[in-house]
Amino acid sequence: MHDVIAELRWRGLIHQSTDDAGLPAWLVEKPRSVYAGFDPTADSLHVGHLMALMILRRFQQAGHRPIALVGGATGMIGDPSGKSEERNLLSVDQLRANVAGMEPQLRRFLNFDAGPGAAVLVNNFDWMGRFGYLEFLRDVGKHFPVNVMLAKDSVRSRLERTDAGLSYTEFSYMLLQAYDFVHLFNEYACEVQVGGSDQWGNITAGIDLARRLRGVQLYGMTCPLLTRSDGQKMGKSESGALWLDPEKTSPYQFYQYWINLDDADVATCLRFFTDLGQDTIDRVLAEHEADRGRRTAQRCLAAELTRLVHGPDGLTIAERATQIFFGAEIGELPEAQLQGIFADVPSRELPREKLQGNGLPMADALVAAGLAKSKGEARRTITHGGAYVNNRRAGELDRCLTLDDLVGESTIVLRSGKKKYGLLRFV
RNA sequence: GGGGGGUUUCCCGAGCGGUCAAAGGGGUCAGACUGUAAAUCUGAUGGCAAUGCCUUCGCAGGUUCGAAUCCUGCACCCCCCA
Structure with a gap:
């Protein structure tokens, strides 16, 4: 099997893992199941989800089975991790619509048809939705010492703020995500969870719970949070988030975002977001260095990503529009x-x-x-x-x-x- | 419970009776230079039927020819003493 950890490492996608030493060999041993969660805060995925998505994709390419979890249940609560203030609850209808919007997008990145390594799409509402409150408190809540919960960054940082509280609801979020991990272990033998670095606390909560409930050792890994060299969030344009839904962000606009990327960020993005191998990326970067004015690296990145997200047709349209606008005289176009x-x-x-x-x-x-x-x-x-x-x-x-x-x-x-x-x- | 400070335009932050659509900075937008980059420099930055009119300085009233500026009440926030 392909060493996925080595792959992720040269791409700079590993921030922390629960077992740096053992994980590579363990993953090469045999196909494993890996999951990442996506909270349905909108009816489309955006560039911010791309990191986790690409990691799942690479696990699948290496022969593992990716599980994409949409948080129909956790989305009802709201993850306090990385959020500076309490969130408004989404309505059930809204959540249902959001989940429906995200599902087909997830399918673009993962292969759901191919035998044992076929990706799986799950919605945690399917198991959390039926959980009774008392039952949950007895079966899950009992295993969470409050002092440990209080020590988590996501909780502590919120408690330290005087201007933003933390409701019991959001405080409980980590229990839900922890239970998801155990559930996926039960149902799909899922043993690895990946996510952004802000997910560390939630991931380890799941690992702890699995140890207590099932006596098993699960693994977790996080990727760095991606920010641009100018400090802005990656994928944020003037007009807001860069959506993967072509209705919200057209392929042209999507393509243009990447074409305009700073030189300082382009290498990182090529490694993070494209399937290009190390040699190819090095060559592209060398070419770019030789004549920066040609923006070789940005063009390559924009093309690769637009094709991945919007397909070859989307790329063609985006490129054609770009040519017309940034090249020729417009006067006589048919x-x-x-x-x-x-x-x-x-x-x-x-x-x-x-x-x-x-x-x-x-x-x-x-x-x-x-x-x-x-x-x-x-x-x-x-x-x-x-x-x-x-x-x-x-x-x-x-x-x-x-x-x-x-x-x-x-x-x-x-x-x-x-x-x-x-x-x-x-x- | 007592005392003090605060709430200003997208954000931070000056202003403390007229010359205030409100200094300065950030951001943003445009221009120059470039490579549809970065950095830098320049200009702009409430709205509109625009030498004028309207809306804005926590909310509601009041004083005044005139209020972001003074007074009263209300709301929220911060600090100190109990």
């Missing part, structure tokens, strides 16, 4: 080609009449296209020379869009700054 990128670049529809007469003032157009929050902001952008119509600078405040500005049948391409595009479609 309508058909514009249609292709419509779906992907934020666009708004407006009635065609707006272009008649004096036309549509530039500032209104920018606001309508979502490129400015207010007319004041739009005006500033224009005055500073940051507004473009069909890639041509439009610097005059009194500039109005008319029928003459249409590209193809019904489109006008607006841009604010260097790279923020918005399409207006006049129907």
